[in-house]
Amino acid sequence: xxxxxxxxxxxxxxxxxxxxxxxVQDMDHENMFWYxxxxxxxxxxxxxxxxxxxxxxGDIPEGYSVSREKKERFSLILESASTNQxxxxxxxxxxxxxxxxxxxxxxxSVL
Amino acid sequence: GEDVExxxxxxxxxxxxxxxxxxxxxxxxTYLYWYKQEPGAGLQLLTYIFSxxxxxxxxxxxxxxNKKDKHLSLRxxxxxxxxxxxxxxxVSGSGNTGKLIFGQGTTLQVKP
Numbered sequence: 001x002x003x004x005x006x007x008x009x010x011x012x013x014x015x016x017x018x019x020x021x022x023x024v025q026d027m028d029h030e031n032m033f034w035y036x037x038x039x040x041x042x043x044x045x046x047x048x049x050x051x052x053x054x055x056x057x058g059d060i061p062e063g064y065s066v067s068r069e070k071k072e073r074f075s076l077i078l079e080s081a082s083t084n085q086x087x088x089x090x091x092x093x094x095x096x097x098x099x100x101x102x103x104x105x106x107x108x109s110v111l
Numbered sequence: 112g113e114d115v116e117x118x119x120x121x122x123x124x125x126x127x128x129x130x131x132x133x134x135x136x137x138x139x140x141t142y143l144y145w146y147k148q149e150p151g152a153g154l155q156l157l158t159y160i161f162s163x164x165x166x167x168x169x170x171x172x173x174x175x176x177n178k179k180d181k182h183l184s185l186r187x188x189x190x191x192x193x194x195x196x197x198x199x200x201x202v203s204g205s206g207n208t209g210k211l212i213f214g215q216g217t218t219l220q221v222k223p
Contacts, residue, residue: 050209099156099159103153
């Protein structure tokens, strides 16, 4: 089975802190994605990546950046966390344009 | 851009059938998916349908696709309390990018 692992289940950070969310997949998938999930809004795509060192903006990239130095790892970076970035963050991976496999999510609270 | 719409809440009694509906705007979507999210968990792929099909059945799940109306539905037969979850409809975005566009999610409440 595909395993997508997010390093933290819960995180609490202060406004202005730099925050790193880590995601690792073990199935040699080319594509990796970061979504945020908010009640009533569903999942919104922040960034995605097709390959190592490649990244593309999703629908809501403002305030975020990403890093993909190795194929299995895709990091989401909040340069200066703000309260409106309190959310559930979901990482996913896929092989080419096939179905997505998700991690368990990281619930981030910014105080 | 692509838009996917779902109603937010559905309540059924145990043993009844549940039907969760979804509408979308991009007719070029190749694959259409249903994901399930249980409390405190990530999304789990439940089933999917290719755009040239109009129906797919998998045990208690039936997916119906009406391409003309851009309408997708998920029917769960003999709904159980373990089916209580949020169900997300998702469609593949334009181009061969692997991106999925998600609906808002429908919370299914199953009453005993």
